[in-house]
Amino acid sequence: MLPFLCALLASQAPPAPVSYQRDIRPIIASRCQMCHQQANRSGGVALDSPTGIASLQATLLAAVTGDPPKMPKAGKPLSAAQVSLLKKWFEEGAKDDSGKAAPVIWWSLRPIAKPAAPDTGDKNPLDRFIHAKLAEHKLTPSPEADRRTLIRRVTYDLHGLPPSPDETDAFAADNSPDAYERLVDRLLASPRYGERWARHWLDVAHYGDSHGYDKDKPRPNAWPYRDYVIRAFNQDKPYSRFVREQLAGDILYPEDPDGLIATGFIAAGPWDFVGHQELREKTTDKKITRTLDRDDMVTSAMSTFASMTVHCARCHDHKFDPIPQEDYYSVQAVFAGVDRADRPFDRDPAVYARRRALLARKRAVQIEMQPFLDKVEYATSAEIAALDASILDAKLLIAHIGTPKNSADAAEKKQLEARLAAETRRRKQLVDAIAGAETYAEIDRLTARKKEIDAELALLPAPEAVYAAASYFERAGNFRPSLVPRPVYVLARGSDQSPGKEASPGAMSAVAAIPARFTLSDSQDEGLRRAALAGWIVDRQNPLTWRSIVNRVWHYHFGAGIADSPNDFGRMGSLPSHPELLDWLAVWFRDDAGGSMKQLHRLIVTSATYRQSSANRAEAAKLDNDNRLLWRMNRSRLDAESLRDSVLAAAGKLDLAEGGPAVRMFYFKDDHSPVYDYSRFDPDAPGAHRRSIYRFIVRSVPDPFMDRMDCPDPSVFTPKRSTTLTAIQALANLNDPFIVRMSEHLAERVRNGPDPLSAAFRFTLGRAPPAAERALLEPYLQKNGLENYCRLLFNSNEFLFVD
Amino acid sequence: MKRRDFLWSHGGGLGGIALAHLLGQESLLQGAQPRPEFNGGIHHPARAKRVVQLFMSGAASQCDTFDYKPLLIKKGGEKWDPGEKVELFQSDPGVVMPCPWEWKQYGQCGKWVSSLLPHTAARVDDIAFVHSMIAKSNVHGPATFMQNTGFVLPGFPSMGAWISYALGSQNQNLPALVVFPDPRGFPPNGPANWSAGFLPAAHQATMIRAGSANPIHDLFPPDWAKFITPESERRTFDVLKQFNEAHRADREGDSRLEARIASYEMAARLQISAPEVLALDGETDATRTLYGIGDPATDDLGRRCLTARRLLERGVRFVQIWSGADNGFPRRNWDSHENLAKDHGEMGTALDKPMAGLLTDLKARGLLNDTIVYWTTEFGRMPCSQGSKGRDHNPFGFTSWLAGGGTKGGVSFGATDEWSYKAVDRPIYCYDVHATVLHLLGIDHTRLTYRHNGIDRRLTDVHGTVIRELLA
Helix, strand or coil: CHHHHHHHHHHHCCCCCCCHHHHHHHHHHHHCCCCCCCCCCHHHCCCCCHHHHHHCHHHHHHHHHCCCCCCCCCCCCCCHHHHHHHHHHHHCCCCCCCCCCCCCCCHHHCCCCCCCCCCCCCCCHHHHHHHHHHHHCCCCCCCECCHHHHHHHHHHHHHCCCCCHHHHHHHHHCCCCCHHHHHHHHHHHCHHHHHHHHHHHHHHHCCCCECCCCCCCECCCCHHHHHHHHHHHHCCCCHHHHHHHHHHHHHHCCCCHHHHHHCHHHHCCCCCHHHHHCCCCCCHHHHHHHHHHHHHHHHHHHHHHHCCCHHHHCCCCCCCCCCCHHHHHHHHHHCCCCEEEEEEECCCHHHHHHHHHHHHHHHHHHHHHHHHHHHHHCCCCHHHHHHHHHHHHHHHHHHHHCCCCCHHHHHHHHHHHHHHHHHHHHHHHHHHHHHCHHHHHHHHHHHHHHHHHHHHHHHCCCCEEEEEEECCCCCECCECCCCCCCCCEEEHHHCCCCEEEECCCECCCCCCCCCCECCCCCCCCHHHHHHHHHHHHHCCCCHHHHHHHHHHHHHHHHCCCCCCCCCCCCCCCCCCCCHHHHHHHHHHHHHHCCCCHHHHHHHHHCCCCCCECCCCCHHHHHHCCCCCCCCCCCCEECCHHHHHHHHHHHCCCCECCCCCCCECCCEEECCCCCEEECCCCCCCCCCCCECHHHECCCCCCCCHHHHHCCCCCCCCCCCCCCCCCCHHHHHHHHHCHHHHHHHHHHHHHHHCCCCHHHHHHHHHHCCCCCHHHHHHHHHHHHHHHHHHHHHHHHCCHHHHEEC | CCHHHHHHHCCCCCCHHHHHHHCCCHHHHCCCCCCHHHCCCCCCCCCCCEEEEEEECCCCCCCCCCCCCHHHHHCCCCECCCCCCCCCCCCCCCEECCCCCCEEEECCCCEEEECCCHHHHCCHHHEEEEEEECCCCCCHHHHHHHHHHCCCCCCCCCHHHHHHHHHCCCCCCCCCEEEECCCCCCCCCHHHHHCCCCCCHHHCCEECCCCCCCCCCCCCCCCCCCCCCHHHHHHHHHHHHHHHHHHHHCCCCCHHHHHHHHHHHHHHHHHHHHHHHHCCCCCCHHHHHHCCCCCCCCHHHHHHHHHHHHHHHCCCCEEEEEECCCCCCCCCCCCCCCCHHHHHHHHHHHHHHHHHHHHHHHHHCCCHHHEEEEEEECCEECCECECCCECCEECCCEEEEEECCCECCCEEECEECCCCCCEEECCECHHHHHHHHHHHCCCCCCCCCEEECCEEECCCCCCCCCCHHHEC
């Protein structure tokens, strides 16, 4: 690993003399200024200016070079190269060139141009970039993997499932020159492809089927968004349309229900039920709840589509990247008019059009009525306040008694209920007097109008619903729509108690080619704000968007991105190993492929680089142990979903039904906090054999089997999954009721055939056992039976790893 | 054998990298590692080697347990006027409500403790109280996340997961992080409270469901799987190993294949060591009585606390014990909005003797010297009444405490005002307590980081100061 890193550094070593602007400032900004700038001056030290840094020359060098170095306190010490740059700059007189030099533009923010592919003679342009870089480092690519390895690799990659033994045999025997290309086309045309790649997208979108937090209520209408993502991949929806729909489809494509469903992206993350529904309006905690809710939307949108950590600028300007706090709150302002709620839709365009018209009218009535309702809701006096306390007390005490256990409890409950009724009556009298008859007259008039609209809505066929971004919905408890965008302020230190100036909708000012603040025809129309953000993201000139998506796709194919931090293209992220290739791909995908994911997959998986053997070569590993240069293919471990689906497939039980409500693969009991119990679930229950993407994903209580296989916490933004290997994981692979039951099913599947040993082997590993393995397994099978044998195969490394 | 020695000189052919991978000890590969000259700490000498955290779900009242305020007794029943507008979670402030229990002074230090927790009160000379805790939310979900992970949002690693990441396990046959939920159910946020968040799954907690037929999920095959017998299982482990070794032989240079083979050996050892540690039969009657085992009121927590001690003495790094489930009715946690005397009464009684027993037992065995006992809750409760008999949430001032592991006994840090309403003397968030616990374990909280989505994340976010006053 070391020689390669040195090579990388060497190729980037700046020529003399050292420039403050180019060389020193990035080091100080990324490693020192989080504590040492005018704003915080930790230890009395501020390193904002070249003169400030120069004045501390000796102290600074001593601090970063000690053993261990005193500074920086967080993260790794400065590299030798960085220290030598600092020393050299001091030696050269610590010159300040910040005024004259062009500002440093970080790689991801530079405009993209399509570089020419190196001339290596390869047919596939990707191979040209990869092979040229290998040659530079005196490395050679590996030979192509054998047929059986290839079909297993590409089928897992595109479907998340193994090829059937027959498919494998047929492909191994097919000698036509385009056999592989035809295989790829067949795989991309199958609905299994969308199910596989949607799962990747849902990791990034942090999708779940419950709200999370306290109570963690189910979110029964989240799944239409999941199905939308599957559909989008299978239909090969152009990427720019895919982005637009997820941020503002309800505004941009109002006739298409998919436009609305796609905004499930904005609502996909966790939601604080108690904070929204129980906290009272106008309290500080309510404001905090909403700020954090929008924070999740900002993080999600900017990490997913732009691969930038804009969310790091909530409390202060971004420490490492050119993202001022104002940018962050501008993106918050984009989402200031939406909450997360169920939204109705119809597949019939005429019905849907009618519903939208009626709901728009209803919303207008609601806007007109709200001031009168507020008059009633916020009417108060000393007596009302006292009554409120007493009414709440009575309600709580009644709840506390619950079902009376004895006559004393029953009597107390009865008395409390009488008190509650009397106090509620009295309260109403007092409020009525304050609000006045004219208020009620207005409310009655407008309620009547709402009822007329409701009557018309009731004539329509029952709608479906999706949990999505919503600017209008029926109030539930203290959770109510904003109706107009809520004001968003730049918050000092991120605190809702320290609002600064009001933020206007916009995005990142560091993307120079596109205006960072949006010009909208109606500033109070929240939909225009989201549409403008979508436009900013898919702008041809936005260098982040196009690099982001091709890098993400590359990451899933190879196990590592070209820049190995798919959600962070900032200074804290990884540098791209092949920056020219990344730019070439970004432009090709945007222009030549028209944003077609399937074309991008095809280009990648048909490359020689992708088709290489994954076998190790000691001499190459010495130079590049991490395989950043791709001198071989990476071996991968099955992710949780692929493992589970493969077990079902081998057992002959995989149910390929598509779409629909999430399958609850646990015992469920609704309660104050619902019970989600995976130990009380039959692995053969109806729906239990569906593909894993259709599982009901609970945020608070993960499925223990999937959890141990590194299935991520659905509240975490997960651009890369970790793969761990632990004893607890081995136990799950051995003993989980799912695995044990499927071992029985596989045993039944092969029991009556001529050669059960070979048959089960083929269903799990896709090949026939050679003599040596047969000699090992035959006596084991005789002694322990088919079920144990099948369970052993499910636990083998070969089943779990893809070469 | 020292853990690091084990890791780097293990003779069985398992390379250091493979084993570190298996144990999830990436930090070892990144330079930070427990160092013998630091007594197992990674940044400086450690005073403690392990932690047991007792978490009071639902918000345990400070002014009914450890935060003594005579003014509440004096002004009981009068209108409460702290001199400013008070914004509460559910209600508007009621009258001043005295603690339903008597207060007495205990120990050499003369600490005032309410008679709700008499056994714990007898241990005050071992305890360092923090009376000036504040929380960033007055809603259970976010506040419970904060005490566990340092963040009010879901998706962050728990303190135990961070400690596992930093120090690993001291016993290769047991997990590093064990959680005992309340048998009545999960606290608000459920197991997400002890999630590994974005840390690798190797740092996930192992949940032990006390009193359940299968206390550890998937430790053994399901009962109905009659085809699996001890003999077949022995052969399965043996043949699987041979089969995997043959596969590996063709694929040199991939430490994961090696690590996965080793994971089955560790799994087999866990199957032996876990039942042994969970069986309490070998404990004397005196010990069982000390923990309140046998008395229906205290049996459950008694068993969980005693099992915790057995885990800790065998090298488990972090044990979390929950007192209280969710906030539903009938009340099954500390969230006493309606009837504090009844609900805190029941919770306190169930907790007191087992918790005091744990402190006493750890001390008698010499384990308290290097074991931190950490008592906390998500926020406190108001000094005024909610309705007639309850108390609403109070994020402005509450109590946590630490004992053992290099802390100073019999001290109190920080203070609330005369009402036990607001922390006025050195108010602190959980960051400082977390920083202090990490410090005692030999970890600098500012240097225990994990890069996730562009940020070097820490348990203490960008905050945290070690509370020197609590250190012995």
